Amino acid sequence: MKIAIAQCAPALGAMKRNLEMHREWIAKARATGAKLVVFPELSLTGYYLKDLAADVACAADDPILRPIVDASRDIDVSAGFVERSKDAKLHIAQGYWSGGKLRHVHRKVYLPTYGIFDDGRYFGPGDTFATFESAAGVAGMAICEDLWHVSVPYLYAVGGASVILAPAASPGRGVAEGGDLGTAASCRMMDRFYAQYLTVYVVFVNRVGHEDGIGFWGGSEVIAPDGTIAARATEFDEELLVADLDTELVARERARNPLLRDERPDLVFRVLAERMGVRVTE
Amino acid sequence: MIDAERVAIHMAPDDLTPLRIDEVLVRKMLIGFLREETLKTGAKRVVLGVSGGVDSAVVATLAAEALGPTNVLGLFTPYRAATGRARDDAREVARTVGIRLEEVPIATQVDAYFAGMKDVDRIRLGNKMARERKSIEYDRSWPDGLVLGTSNKTELLLGYGTQFGDLASALNPVGDLYKTQLRELAAHVGVPRAIIEKAPSAELWEGQTDEGELGFTYEQADVLLYHLVDRRVRPAELIAAGFDAALVAKIRERVRRSHFKRVMPVIAKVSLRTVGHDFLYPRDWEAD
Numbered sequence: 001m002k003i004a005i006a007q008c009a010p011a012l013g014a015m016k017r018n019l020e021m022h023r024e025w026i027a028k029a030r031a032t033g034a035k036l037v038v039f040p041e042l043s044l045t046g047y048y049l050k051d052l053a054a055d056v057a058c059a060a061d062d063p064i065l066r067p068i069v070d071a072s073r074d075i076d077v078s079a080g081f082v083e084r085s086k087d088a089k090l091h092i093a094q095g096y097w098s099g100g101k102l103r104h105v106h107r108k109v110y111l112p113t114y115g116i117f118d119d120g121r122y123f124g125p126g127d128t129f130a131t132f133e134s135a136a137g138v139a140g141m142a143i144c145e146d147l148w149h150v151s152v153p154y155l156y157a158v159g160g161a162s163v164i165l166a167p168a169a170s171p172g173r174g175v176a177e178g179g180d181l182g183t184a185a186s187c188r189m190m191d192r193f194y195a196q197y198l199t200v201y202v203v204f205v206n207r208v209g210h211e212d213g214i215g216f217w218g219g220s221e222v223i224a225p226d227g228t229i230a231a232r233a234t235e236f237d238e239e240l241l242v243a244d245l246d247t248e249l250v251a252r253e254r255a256r257n258p259l260l261r262d263e264r265p266d267l268v269f270r271v272l273a274e275r276m277g278v279r280v281t282e
Numbered sequence: 283m284i285d286a287e288r289v290a291i292h293m294a295p296d297d298l299t300p301l302r303i304d305e306v307l308v309r310k311m312l313i314g315f316l317r318e319e320t321l322k323t324g325a326k327r328v329v330l331g332v333s334g335g336v337d338s339a340v341v342a343t344l345a346a347e348a349l350g351p352t353n354v355l356g357l358f359t360p361y362r363a364a365t366g367r368a369r370d371d372a373r374e375v376a377r378t379v380g381i382r383l384e385e386v387p388i389a390t391q392v393d394a395y396f397a398g399m400k401d402v403d404r405i406r407l408g409n410k411m412a413r414e415r416k417s418i419e420y421d422r423s424w425p426d427g428l429v430l431g432t433s434n435k436t437e438l439l440l441g442y443g444t445q446f447g448d449l450a451s452a453l454n455p456v457g458d459l460y461k462t463q464l465r466e467l468a469a470h471v472g473v474p475r476a477i478i479e480k481a482p483s484a485e486l487w488e489g490q491t492d493e494g495e496l497g498f499t500y501e502q503a504d505v506l507l508y509h510l511v512d513r514r515v516r517p518a519e520l521i522a523a524g525f526d527a528a529l530v531a532k533i534r535e536r537v538r539r540s541h542f543k544r545v546m547p548v549i550a551k552v553s554l555r556t557v558g559h560d561f562l563y564p565r566d567w568e569a570d
Contacts, residue, residue, distance in 0.1 A: 009318075014570040050562040172311060175303050176463070176512065177291060210318040212565045213453075215311050235307075236314055 003136055004029035004037040005241040007220045007233045009209025012046030015056050019044065019067050022079060025240065026071045032242045036076040036135040040167045040207035040220075041108075041144050042092060044068075044081040047169035048211040053122045057084040060095060060105050072097035076135040080143070080167055082123075083107065089124040094141050094167050096134060104132035106141035110149050116171060116214060119145070129155045136201065136245055137162040144168040147190060147204075157198035158265045162225075162250045164194065168206045172217030172236070184219050184235065196227035199253045199260050201245060208236055225253040293509055293523045298501060301462050301508055305470035308463075309344070312455045316348035319453050320428055322566060329423040330430040331415055331448075332356035332383060334371030335482060337432040337456060339473040340464055342379050344455055345430060347471075351380035355422060358385045359415045361392060361485075368485055371477050378474065384422075388414045408486035412447025420450075428452040436461040436500055439507055440533070441540020442492065448484075449543060460504040498529060506533055 006025040011017045022039065029037035041047065044065075045056045058064050060083050068077055076098040083093035083105065092108035107126025111119035129152060131140045140156030140163075147153065147166045156164055174182020187204065195202040201224060208218040215236065222230040222243035231243035254260060273280045291300050320328060328345050332338045338356075345354045358372040369385075376383035392414055396402050419429045431451025433443050435458055443449040456464055461482070468478045482492040482500065493499050506525055509515040510533070517534060521527045546558055555561050 011568040012564055012566045014568040016570045017568070046568075048564050048566075050564050052563055052567060175308050175311075176508065177300050177302065181304075181307060210315055210566070213315065213319065215315055236310055 001136060001245045001247055002032060002034040002242055003203065003222070003245060004032055004034035005203065005205045005220045005222070005231075005233065005243070006037055006039045006043070007206065007208055007218050007237075007239045007241060008039065008043065009207060009216075009238060010040075010043050010046045012211050013049060013052040013056055014046070015044055015064065018046070019064075022077075023067055023071060026075060026077060028240050029242075030075045032240070034075065034242055036078070038165055038167060038203060038205045039077075039079040040205050040216075041094065041169040042080040042082065043167070043207065044079055046211060047207070047216075048214065049082070050118070050122065053082050053090050057082040057090050059084055059086075060093065060102060065095075068095070068097055069100055069102065073100040078134075078141075078165060078167070085124075090122065091126060092119065092123050092143060093126075094143050094165075096132065096139075096141075098135065104130070104141070106130070106143060108143040108146060109152070110145040112145045116173070117145075129159070131156060131159045131161045134163065134165070136203070137247060137250070139163045139165050142166045144170060147194075153194040153198055153200070153202075157200055157260055158263055161200060163201040163203060163245075166191075166202060166204045168204065169216055170206050171214045173214075181217060181235070184217055187219070188221070191221060191223045192227050195223035195225055197259060199225040199250060199257060201225060201230070201250070203243075208238055225250050291513070293515065293520075295502070295505065295523075295525050298462060298505055301460060301466075301504055303459075303463050303466060305467050308459070308467055309347075309471060312344050313348045316345055316430075316453065316455050319566070320349060322568065323428065323452075325426055325428045327353035327355065327427040328430050328453075329355045329357065329419050329427050330432060331419055332358055332372045332375055333485065334358070334368035334375065334477065335480075336468050336473060336478050337434055337461075337464060339371075339375045339379075339477055340468045340471060341430055341432045341456055342375055342381055343471045343473065346379045346381055352382075354379075354381040355427070356381050356383040357415075357419055357422060358383055359388050359418060360385065361387075361411050362389050365485065365488075367480075371474075371480075374474060375477065378472065386418055388418070404487050408484065409444045409447060411486060412444035412484075416447050416450050423452075430454065431457065433457055434461050434464050435459055436503055436507065438544060439511060439540075440496070440503065440536045441543045442496065443543070445543045460508065461500040462504040497532070502529065503533060506530065507537075510534065511537075 078096045080094045083091045094106050096104040109126040113120030138161050140161040142152045172181050191202045191204050204221050206220050207216045219235045221232040224230045233239040233241040270280050356376050423429050429451050431454030434456050437443050483490050517530050549558050551559050
């Protein structure tokens, strides 16, 4: 089962141009035989929007997204946009379209507001982690910072997911101390750890290009449930990365390594509830 | 690669290893930065002052790689104190990188401005020269070019530069690299060894060297600033690790006192939405 990652460079605040760019990448992904193409965080709008966020926001069912809806008749598409909720809150959202319909939207829960990030100034947080049926199996979405919170992939895995889609806009930084790019090393460690210890596929989809002097480093990758690298893209350059997912590997790994079967979410729930002063009887 | 082999960072005044960079990676990042951030504004070429020093040599090299040498214009803008060595080095840089270099002397206009004025100290003279140079670079960037800055991170943090003079630019590819790191990158991109190794100087008066004027070396400042700024180590911890208390205090005070040079002009807020305060659009706001 092939999936594609569009490691692209969206134009900041130029949604029409980005829709056209998506159309081209979707066509290329289709030509590879992939069943799904995943775009990075805020792929339809660009990332460092600041006050532009309100200008490019739309409802998840806005007609402006029609080209994505239409394209999803031939191949599943996951892309990022600024969602304006019914009560006019702005969210960093990632949609999943299939068969000409919007099937799922995840709103970024953890909005980094420190260092070079200011998400919390411009956006409201999502409030749930729901799994859904994707072309690659039961999936959960973790947008960029979401993935850095251990509880997020955990909740998806105990919620039945076998694949975590992780669209990101990760800026490359940390070049000192002689080694690899600091952010790249951290991301790769996370991807591999979650994949291997939750026995899921981790699909990390990072963008490239520059916004206001900040360069996004790419390096998208698919890590298999056994911790191996199914595919990895170059750093800093555009690339359509195609990965072959072995749908049986999840079952094989879970037979060999039943950590997830033995996991006790009920116990986690009870301990947390007690900490919060809530009595759980049943 | 799993980053399992990282060792704790050693902190000592004479240990420069934390400053080490992966030159191949940094070069790639900076070339991408220069290409994208230039072209997306609609500009096609760049202009920069080439002084014969290492900083402008690195920027000229990276710019030529990013945009092609024919899209880079170097300006050598000597005042009277300029040495023959500086001119030779500027020409050598232009020749090895393959860019056009023009010499525009600034003595006539600077001297005309100060003619008849008394008590013009060398700081005023130096600032005037730096702003004169920058005004020429901006003029020569019209109508389709951008001015590149060459101030490194050490200079920016120490405030060792003239506001709206050498500190001014549209794009600065080296402003997040300490002088020590820039030297490392210079060797990697092929800047002649003699230029990398000569004593850094703003050449504002005869015999001037940066380190003589600052009162400490770039290596001393860089390693201290790296821990203080990048790693957020507190001064007391630095002193406990063996850094000279007086030097820590001196550098910290320089950083504090010069912060005005690192921010945009301060605008008095009176309306509901104010440029710089809460009218916050990205510089790279693109047309749809």
